[in-house]
Amino acid sequence: MAQQDISHHYSRSFNEELGAVRNHVLTMGGLVEEQLRLAILALVSGDSDLGDQVVRDDHKVNRMEVSIDEECSRIIALRQPTAGDLRLVMAVVKTITDLERVGDEAEKIGYLAARLASEERPRDSYRALQHLADLVAALLHDALDCFARMDAEEAMAVVERDEAVDAEYEALTRQGITIMMEDPRTIRRVLDTMWVGRALERIGDHAKNICEYVVYMVHGKDIRHLSRDELPFGPEAGNEAP
Amino acid sequence: MKSRPWAYVLVRLVLIIGAAVGAGLIFGYPLAWVLGSLIAYLGWHLYHLYLLERWLRIGGRQPPRDAPGIWGTVYAELYHLRSRHRERKKRLSRLVKEFRKSTKALPDAIVVLNADHEIAWVNRSAGDLLGLTKGDRGQPVDNLIRDPVFVDRLRSGGLSRPVRIQSPAQRDVSLMLQEFPYGKRQRLLIGKNVTAEERLEKVRRSFVANASHELRSPLTVVSGYLESLIEDDELPEGWRDPVLEMGKQTGRMHAIIEDLLTLSRLETAEAEAEREPVDVAGMLALVRKDARSSSGSPCSMELQLDCSSGLLGAESEIYSVISNLVSNALKYTPPEGTVAMRWWCDDLGAHFSVTDTGVGIPAEAIPRLTERFYRVDKGRERSSGGTGLGLAIVKHALQRHGAGLEIESELGAGSRFVCHFPKDRLALECASGDAQDGPDSDQETPDADNVLPFRNMS
Known part of the structure; x- marks a missing residue:
């Protein structure tokens, strides 16, 4: 009886640890989302102080990554998780790497925003960039929601939405080239905006990666680098977790 | 019979035992007769108990069977109890449905949280405004509402004061979130859509700022003329006092406008001052x-x-x-x-x-x-x-x-x-106080009893 109690307690505190680590990942995700939002706001409103603030705050994201990383190492060392628990820990380790990179991209956007604030604003006042940023922010947000809800089907849907981001980035690049050809004096500014677009496109890819980890976590299948037809299961073939 | 069933049961038992004793007296072995008749009586009761159990097992939905003696009373009471219970259940579920409907109609997002900040229940507006669904039950709320300000306040227990966040579900919607404790360590999280109010507030603020700004230029012109009038030696003596007073009042208006501009600058700035x-x-x-x-x-x-x-x-x-x-x-x-x-x-x-x-x-x-x-x-x-x-x-x-x-x-x-x-x-260690022209060396006074009183000279 006593032994049963101990094992019960043991597994419950293990569960709590897993819940806590998941919670920390999502807190970090919230921080990254906020950084991205502020960076874009700084760019669109031409607020160089806000851009600098985003650059300054990037260390918070980095610090969280390190602490979650340690937490995962400790769980692996002490608990030796198996099956679903192990997949969760692995997915967490990968997710925070991607989130940290998203944070770096947001920092880059903040830096560019501070620099662009002193330049002449383009005619469309970054409307195209804002649109791309909205798409990417929604993608990141939904990816983190999928992570919270362990929703693999929704995650697959989010993965496909990354194509829209790529198409938008393509259009933005083409537009940038046109503007530069029309008026070479804008080259410097447009190059900076293109860097912002590039950073946003990268964030979209990171969000996609996070979704793929969610699928891995739930189904135990690695869907990275597979085309849609090669997927081992469609959205309809639901629960075949090993 | 209905009114006092136990008297009837008692009378019947006494009659049975009496009949058995009578038969024993006539045919011999009175004890065996009594025993036999009691066993038969017990069997009869067991049979009815069996019937009752079967009736209960099918749910007691059929009207009670006709049963003799005490069993009839038991059936009737049970049936009565059951129908009353069903009535109450219907009333309760109607109430719950009404309640659900009314919370659905509420424009504010309502989330019930337990002691660990886990979602226990959400209404429909919580879906629209916060992106929470019924399936999120048991999920820590900060897993889905990840705004860092909100998360900080949630963990430090400072949500009794409202906090303003961007809606995670809709762009350009701002929400005011506030938490109210109730019941046994339960909490009610209420999210209000304040987008319209915020817009109004913004309009008001920019109106004050613009109005002050617009007033400043004409006022500068007026005070410029007044100043040159004051300095004018040819000003008739009767005019001097009114002009001086006008100069003083325009100065005051200047001060008010400057203060209004300062205020609106403070209001429109970010919530946190720089460091x-x-x-x-x-x-x-x-x-x-x-x-x-x-x-x-x-x-x-x-x-x-x-x-x-x-x-x-x-x-x-x-x-x-x-x-x-x-x-x-x-x-x-x-x-x-x-x-x-x-x-x-x-x-x-x-x-x-x-x-x-x-x-x-x-x-x-x-x-x-x-x-x-x-x-x-x-x-x-x-x-x-x-x-x-x-x-x-x-x-x-x-x-x-x-x-x-x-x-x-x-x-x-x-x-x-x-x-x-x-x-x-x-x-902690202030950087040498460079920009300030502190006339006295009053930077290094760390202990409390080192008091530097400055008396008014002149």
Whole structure:
């Protein structure tokens, strides 16, 4: 009886640890989302102080990554998780790497925003960039929601939405080239905006990666680098977790 | 029979036993007869118990079977109980349905949280505004509402004050989230859509800013002409006083407009002030020097520095806090009175106080003191030339630094204004106080008994 109690307690505190680590990942995700939002706001409103603030705050994201990383190492060392628990820990380790990179991209956007604030604003006042940023922010947000809800089907849907981001980035690049050809004096500014677009496109890819980890976590299948037809299961073939 | 079933049962038992004894007397073996008849009686009861159990197992939905004796009563009572129970259940589910419908119609998002911040129940608006669904039950709420400000406040238990966040589900929608405890460590999280109010507030603020700005240029023209009129030697003698008065009033209008602009700047700025190191000690010395030279105030001023550290904040705002409080104190203190400034730190953070021995403030006026254009005494203060916005500026500037304002006062005895700055705003070793021209070396006074009183000279 006593032994049963101990094992019960043991597994419950293990569960709590897993819940806590998941919670920390999502807190970090919230921080990254906020950084991205502020960076874009700084760019669109031409607020160089806000851009600098985003650059300054990037260390918070980095610090969280390190602490979650340690937490995962400790769980692996002490608990030796198996099956679903192990997949969760692995997915967490990968997710925070991607989130940290998203944070770096947001920092880059903040830096560019501070620099662009002193330049002449383009005619469309970054409307195209804002649109791309909205798409990417929604993608990141939904990816983190999928992570919270362990929703693999929704995650697959989010993965496909990354194509829209790529198409938008393509259009933005083409537009940038046109503007530069029309008026070479804008080259410097447009190059900076293109860097912002590039950073946003990268964030979209990171969000996609996070979704793929969610699928891995739930189904135990690695869907990275597979085309849609090669997927081992469609959205309809639901629960075949090993 | 229905009214007293047990008497009937008793009578029947006695009759059976009597019949058995009678038969035993006639045929012999009376004990065996009694035993046999009791066993038969028990069997009959068991049979009916069996029937009852089967009836209950199919749900007791059929009307009760006809049963003799006590069993009939039991069936009737059970049936009655059951139908009453069903009636109550129907009423309850109707109530729950009504309740659900009404919470569905509520425009505010409602989330019930348990003690661990896990979602226990959400209404429909929570889906629209917060992106939460019924399937999120059991999920920690900060997994899905990830705004860092919200998460911080949730974990530190500071959600009893509302917090404003961007809706995670809809773009350009702002929400005011607030938590109310209820029941056994349950919490109700209510999210209100404040987008419209926020827009209105923005319009109001930009109106004040624009109006002040527009008033400034004509006023500059008027005061320019007035100034040249004052200096004009050919001005008829009867005109001098009115022109001087006009000059004074335009100066006041200038001050009001400047204060309005400062206020609207403070309001439109980000909620948190920046964290540049500010040398408070040097600033205090400067304010003291300025106040003395400009107003030529006759009362004596003391400065006590018990803390060497400065603040992390916006220099111009901290300056306007100090100078507004000091000039207020000077204004209401008679020439023989004293105005004392003190700067000290303790475990709670840093504090700055201005104490005067002036006229004091009536208790009922203290809560309204930081309202715009609020006057304690309608008649008195117009003459003293304040703008009526000083304390509003102080309040807003302090808010941006996470600081609070405490006001104590006694009529006729004086007032004390204390600003409490939180610990994280403290700059531990203030950077050498470069920008300030502190005339006295009052930066290195770390211990409390090292008091530097400055007496009014001149």
